[in-house]
Every structure is written in structure tokens, then in C-alpha cells.
Amino acid sequence: MTAYQMSGGRRSGEEGLHTITLSPIGDTIVCRREETVLSAILRSRAKVAFGCRGGGCGTCKMRLISGRVEHGRCSAAVLLEAEKENGSFLSCQARALSDLTVELTATNKYRGPMGAWRWLGCSDS
Numbered sequence: 001m002t003a004y005q006m007s008g009g010r011r012s013g014e015e016g017l018h019t020i021t022l023s024p025i026g027d028t029i030v031c032r033r034e035e036t037v038l039s040a041i042l043r044s045r046a047k048v049a050f051g052c053r054g055g056g057c058g059t060c061k062m063r064l065i066s067g068r069v070e071h072g073r074c075s076a077a078v079l080l081e082a083e084k085e086n087g088s089f090l091s092c093q094a095r096a097l098s099d100l101t102v103e104l105t106a107t108n109k110y111r112g113p114m115g116a117w118r119w120l121g122c123s124d125s
């Protein structure tokens with residue numbers, strides 16, 4: 001299903017919708033204005049590792065390749081200013097301000113909506 005189809009026929013940027021492309025997998029999901037990146041991923045029926053959902057543990061940390069996010073609240077001990085400047089964000093707190101491309105790592109333990117584990121850098125065996 002494409003991002004256009006998942007958004008009910010609305011294009012990204014309309015009505016507060018943005019697309020999030022998950023790299024290097026290539027899956028694209030739609031993110032609503034009021035939801036966090038993590039919420040959008042989970043709403044798409046995909047799975048990623050997360051813990052507290054409060055910005056305090058850092059389990060959901062991801063890296064922004066392109067686009068802009070509002071970081072929301074997060075512990076300075078979990079996400080340093082230097083990390084923010086290098087593109088890191090906590091997906092449980094960050095909201096998309098534009099279309100995003102997000103780098104996933106094996107730490108994120110991404111599982112797409114079809115149910116197949118996609119361990120980055122690892123085989124399925």
C-alpha cells in the first residue's frame with residue numbers, strides 16, 4: 001500500500017499529513033500532525049523497539065536523514081544537544097514538521113506491517 005493510499009487519497013502536507021520513509025527498508029508511512037513518529041509507525045501496524053513512551057529511556061532513538069521534527073520533551077541525559085544537531089531524535093516524542101526520511105538500525109528492531117522481521121545487517125536465519 002502506498003503512502004497516498006494509506007492517507008485515504010490525501011497527499012502529504014495536506015491537512016497536516018506528512019510521509020515518513022524508513023531507510024534503508026524503503027517503507028513509507030503517513031504521519032498525522034498530532035501524532036508522534038512512533039505512534040505513526042505503530043498505527044501502520046509496523047513495530048519498532050520502544051520503552052517508556054515518555055522521553056526518558058532512549059530505546060526509541062532514531063536518526064533523521066532529511067526533514068524536520070519538533071523534538072518534544074525528552075531527558076537531556078537521554079538525548080544530548082549534540083545528538084539532536086546530528087539528527088537523532090526520540091520517536092516517542094518527536095512530531096514531523098515536514099516529510100521525513102528516517103534511518104533505522106538493528107537497535108530499532110523494525111518489523112514491517114506484513115510481519116516479517118527485518119533485522120538490519122542480519123539474515124533471517
